[in-house]
Amino acid sequence: MSALRAKVQGGRLVLDEPTSFAEGTLIDLVVADDDLDDAERARLDEALERSLASAREGTIDAGDLLAEIARLEPACG
DSSP states (O other): OOOOOEEEETTEEEESSOOOOOTTOOOOOOOOOOOOOHHHHHHHHHHHHHHHHHHHHTOOOHHHHHHHHHHHSOOOO
């Protein structure tokens, strides 16, 4: 699963790219409310993609996954 990026235009969300969802599909949106810069967001997205691939292959180790996520979290102030 990849994140979809949209912007608000005229009070409506407009996607930057087409999707393959069927007409009328209901989508739940969550606002990404964090302090990640572009490089941190890219690293997190890559880690999540690798984790998803591992889960599909059945080769994921939960401890390793949690450790990797902890390394990607920004330092708490």
